[in-house]
Amino acid sequence: MDFALDEELRMFQKMFRDFAQNEIAPLAETLDREERPPLETLKLAAEQGFLGAPFPEEYGGSEIGTIGYCMMLEELGKVCMSTAMIIEVHTSVATMCIYLDGTEEQKQTFLEPLALGEKIGSFALTEPGAGSDAAALQTTAVRDGDDYVLNGNKIWIINGSIAETFVVFAKTEPAKKQERGAWGITAFIVEKDTPGFTVGRNEKMTGLHGIPVTTLFFDDCRVPAANVLGGEEKLNQGFATAMKALDYGRLGVGAVCLGVAQGALEAGVQFACEREQFGGPIALKQAIQNFIADTATEIEALRYLVYHTAWLVDQGQKYTKEASMVKLFGSEVADRAVNCMLQTHGGYGYIKDYPIERMYRDARVSRIFEGTNEIQRFIIAADILGEKGLKIRP
Numbered sequence: 001m002d003f004a005l006d007e008e009l010r011m012f013q014k015m016f017r018d019f020a021q022n023e024i025a026p027l028a029e030t031l032d033r034e035e036r037p038p039l040e041t042l043k044l045a046a047e048q049g050f051l052g053a054p055f056p057e058e059y060g061g062s063e064i065g066t067i068g069y070c071m072m073l074e075e076l077g078k079v080c081m082s083t084a085m086i087i088e089v090h091t092s093v094a095t096m097c098i099y100l101d102g103t104e105e106q107k108q109t110f111l112e113p114l115a116l117g118e119k120i121g122s123f124a125l126t127e128p129g130a131g132s133d134a135a136a137l138q139t140t141a142v143r144d145g146d147d148y149v150l151n152g153n154k155i156w157i158i159n160g161s162i163a164e165t166f167v168v169f170a171k172t173e174p175a176k177k178q179e180r181g182a183w184g185i186t187a188f189i190v191e192k193d194t195p196g197f198t199v200g201r202n203e204k205m206t207g208l209h210g211i212p213v214t215t216l217f218f219d220d221c222r223v224p225a226a227n228v229l230g231g232e233e234k235l236n237q238g239f240a241t242a243m244k245a246l247d248y249g250r251l252g253v254g255a256v257c258l259g260v261a262q263g264a265l266e267a268g269v270q271f272a273c274e275r276e277q278f279g280g281p282i283a284l285k286q287a288i289q290n291f292i293a294d295t296a297t298e299i300e301a302l303r304y305l306v307y308h309t310a311w312l313v314d315q316g317q318k319y320t321k322e323a324s325m326v327k328l329f330g331s332e333v334a335d336r337a338v339n340c341m342l343q344t345h346g347g348y349g350y351i352k353d354y355p356i357e358r359m360y361r362d363a364r365v366s367r368i369f370e371g372t373n374e375i376q377r378f379i380i381a382a383d384i385l386g387e388k389g390l391k392i393r394p
């Protein structure tokens with residue numbers, strides 16, 4: 001067992017850290033205040049190969065492996081969760097669907113511009129009536145000549161107004177609906193300017209103000225049959241693609257949360273050393289030391305979980321349960337970290353002059369998106385009980 005980073009990973013870590021500190025951090029407060037995406041830094045990140053970090057070079061990726069990719073997300077998450085999550089969703093779920101299950105032709109056409117960061121990707125599964133029960137989606141796709149005609153709405157779609165390539169999930173076998181289960185759902189690659197496809201306004205959210213989260217409308221939207229993800233042989237099997245990409249996504253969310261927690265801890269430690277009450281820094285008070293010690297311990301545990309899971313991925317091993325653990329634990333560690341560190345700031349933590357106020361609002365949703373933590377607990381328990389021959393339902 002070797003926990004040491006090799007020379008190449010140390011180099012990547014330094015590069016990500018420098019980039020995050022020098023380019024991403026200075027914009028974080030502005031994005032939050034102006035409620036706009038970081039288009040200028042996304043362009044810079046694309047030039048550095050960040051938007052295709054885990055994909056092979058032959059498709060325009062940087063091929064740095066999942067450990068390197070998680071390091072990147074950790075460093076981005078530390079300074080700006082909005083920027084980190086735009087890149088995470090673009091890479092881990094949207095582009096990953098095409099990489100995992102796209103045909104060779106689709107990879108050449110769609111994956112390369114996404115991996116190069118020439119285009120931003122988006123992943124559209126959730127609907128008003130289909131959240132945790134995502135397979136209950138109602139958007140339909142009906143074959144008509146050389147096209148499929150899509151009708152329905154998607155909600156809360158990250159990157160909605162900045163993406164050019166959308167992976168959209170729709171029912172191709174509505175008659176099978178009564179059987180429940182995920183068969184009958186197909187993934188489509190939908191390009192931004194496709195007639196019948198429109199993007200709604202950006203949602204007003206508690207935090208993550210740098211992320212455009214929108215509704216998508218499909219109104220007799222004609223998508224070429226050639227854009228069925230994986231071709232006709234993957235027809236009706238799109239839900240499996242979504243679940244595989246979400247495994248990778250949940251690891252990505254955990255890596256972002258690791259960064260968020262670390263960023264919060266560093267902010268809290270600095271404040272505690274500077275803020276004086278009762279004649280000395282509050283860092284000398286045991287209550288504050290406990291916040292610091294508990295947060296640091298949880299972060300360390302999370303770090304091992306994230307990088308061990310990333311290692312499993314790079315070894316080609318099964319990691320669905322571990323990805324859910326990373327997402328569950330990571331989001332709860334981040335949420336506790338921002339909470340403790342806001343408390344460490346006292347009243348200063350509740351006003352907008354200190355970044356912890358933004359971090360606190362940003363972190364909360366990590367317990368909800370890419371599958372709520374209640375659903376992650378179900379996935380973990382289902383895996384464990386499944387080994388005992390017990391099949392459980394959500």
Ligand SMILES: Cc1cc2nc3c(=O)[nH]c(=O)nc-3n(C[C@H](O)[C@H](O)[C@H](O)COP(=O)(O)OP(=O)(O)OC[C@H]3O[C@@H](n4cnc5c(N)ncnc54)[C@H](O)[C@@H]3O)c2cc1C
Nearest residue numbers: 123124125126131132156157158368369370371372374394
């Ligand atoms: C900011 C944001 C960005 C998002 N981005 C995207 C995106 O890019 N693409 C996309 O497709 N989706 C996206 N989503 C959707 C997100 O994945 C869903 O919100 C999430 O899966 C939960 O669905 P829901 O909100 O409908 O909650 P519901 O499913 O209605 O759940 C409500 C509550 O009930 C609990 N619950 C539900 N079922 C069970 C069960 N069986 N057992 C125990 N508890 C249960 C949930 O855990 C939750 O606490 C985003 C959401 C947000 C808020």
